[in-house]
Amino acid sequence: MSEDAITAPRDRYAEITEEITRIPLHYPDKLGWWICFGIALLLLLTFFVSATVLFWNGVGVWGNNIPVNWGLAISNYIWFLGIGHAGTLISALLLILNAHWRNSLNRFAEAMTLVAVTCAGLYPILHLGRPWLFYWMAPYPNTMTIWPQFRSPLTWDFFAVLTYLLVSLLFWYIGIVPDLAATRDRAKKRRARVLYGLAALGWRGSARHWRRWQQSYRLTAAIAVPLVVSVHSEISLLFAAGPIPGWNSTVFPPYFVLGAAFSGFAVVAMIAITLRHVLRLYDLVTPRHLDLLGKLLLTTGLMTAYGYWAEVFDVLYAGEQQELGTLMDRLTGQYAWSYWGAVLCNFVPLQLLWFRTVRRHPLWLFLIGLSVTIGMWFERYMLLVTSLYRDYLVSSWGEYQPSFWDWSLFVGMLGIFFVPFLLFVRFLPVISASEIKEALFEDEEQRRA
Template sequence: MATTGDSIFAGVRSYAAADRKITRIPLHYPYPKRWWIAFAVTGFFVLVWLVSVVWLFWRGVGVWGIQMPVPWGFAISNYVWWIGMGHAGTLISALFLLINQGWRNSINRFAEAMTVFAVLMAGMYPILHLGRPWLFYWLIPYPNTMTVWPQFKSPLEWDLFAVSTYLIVSVLFFYIGLIPDLASVRDRARRRWVKMIYGVLALGWRGSARHWKRWQVAYWICAGLAVPLVVSVHSGVSLLFAVGLEPGWHSTLFPAYFVLGAVFEGFAVVTLIAISLRTIFGLEVMVTDRHLDILGKLVLATGLMTAYGYLFDSFHAWYSGDPYERGTLMDRLFGGYAWSFWATILCNVVAIQLLWFESMRRRTWLLFTIAALVTFGMWAERFMLLVTGLYRDFLTSSWQSYWPSFWDWSLFAGTIGLFLFLFLLFVRLVPMISIFEVAEAMREERADG
């Protein structure tokens, strides 16, 4: 095991015990009442989401607070926030698989689910933001009677390709990793129709040595492709900003700065989910204190890299000597949206400093609070970067502030509700921890010890 000495899965007695503990959750769900309450609450927000979307389609983007010179608003800052969240799931799953980090085996499944749902939420926003969302397919290059093609020198087209590829690859990676566990649920299921559903989903998986070998080769290749994919996707997102000439956006730092911020945010959300799931389902033997410790370190490390981005983004603006760049920097620090800048610094730079200390990382409630602060901080950061780049245009006469309307907020709340709703379904229906990978890590660990 590439991590340190003490055993991660010492608390799990046998493969069969691990298997029973995890397959039991979808098959004999332990807390049906609480689940239904959570389902109803998130279901309400799904309705809020639905109403917000229908109202938007009915009246157009004017229901939001956007105007000139801030035509992007929540639609784009939330898009960046959601898609960034997804990246950590891919990295935990793919990157840590490639560098042989066995501890990743008990958190990769729900991290991947988080990725899939977050990318869905993200992908919805730019489409809704189109003036005529029902024509979104015009972005796709297909032979059409108008005899025109999309313009691929535009980052908007890059993002269409990046996000749709990322969604397809994330779903496939999640599903391929899930097949052996679906077979496990199929084999544990008693009722015939349950067996049939999981049997069909498991595609007839038999766990033969040849199956496993081919599966492993394919899984590793997908992992190797997923890591640069993440970097390309979020670089593409950052180029939406950086390719434009707006002061505060037009910087070569942006791709790296955005990718790191995204991963930072994602690790924080994985921490929130890991702590919630292990507390609710009593999975402390699989999602151990060691895992939380490692997640704490990852949040700290990526947070410091993001802080470097804040520092150099500001330095760049000052050093350029450009009055508009400097003006945007001053707006960020002291302007109408200064609260979002200082909230960012407080949550993303100051709060995480506690994570230097192991005693702090091991306090679950503290780690949870810091992760929640970072999740909010990254949201504030994306909002700050977007709005401060726009609201004071080159011409003083066109300066105008952006304030989100009720429908901005309701759609945002709706997407959070929909995300949690999908996550609840995932927890209820699918093994939320990868059974066979935990068993594999247990075997390696015991062979080493």
């Protein structure tokens, strides 16, 4: 083999590293980033104002009432937590399956998971009457000898979400260490070299470092994959384990898991398209990646649609009067807009993804992802309200309307999402250069063989 043939891949490796590390070191559009960051800070300020009002006056400022004592806060909790699931699926599951196309998407998908799970985790704490005592959920030998009820899905929720957050953080940080070292080595300013150097934990790229990194990275991925199923399955048991009509269904665990992946892939597609355009990553996030994201979105969407059908079939087959009443109320009642909004936003634009040209078209894929994200919010709202506002007793019926502070907290929570994500985009490598180069090396080895 000629020397030029050997040098060409090495030059490509250097170009990839340079292209990815230039983003945190020499951001291409600082003005645009500052505008977006300023808007995100305003949203964050809205969150702090809403949380202050909530803590000062109590949860009575929300629209929660009897019988709808679970309202917008818990539906948003499930919605945010579902969004985060795609990051783990793209990163951990595809890493174990050795699917190299994930390498252009996994880093920002993992970051999305972290901020989405953080937003979700704040909601149950804010929902408590005394949020500063949330640690009572943890099993520790306290002086009051109060222990959590381990048979309650609420306790499972605490452990599942906390474990998911910690494992996701560990998985993300392990993966980014080699790229932090590459950024450190290319930084010109001393402060940047020190900060990236501390974050890189002394990484030097030795064979021993790479071996340990591979072991820890894949081990953490193997731990993270079951969490995707367990977290949303136990959230579904918050509903399915009770006698409430419309909730008591064995289809809920797979239904919730698939719906979470569905909404998560939609958000990943939107983020991939946005970063691809803003950061000019056209050679790293290619039309092939958009095509694959479109296929994943279509697949999980059809599985979620099957969950809708199975839920309706179960109710009609069982013939239980209260369940039939809840189903008809969802279809034609006061909150039918949430059910039909979920159906139309989730599954009508989705059918365009059968066409390859639509899957590869950034604008069309972005709009379909946005529609799915809105539709999945409708679904979470519908599942909560339509089952609670008309219970078994007519005397306990009551309407639910979110208050101004419900909505302002939701808007503010978007600030909790966007502020750290924008900081990640600005100051850290958004794509894994080391994993892309590893995939290129393996492809070169296969061609030579």
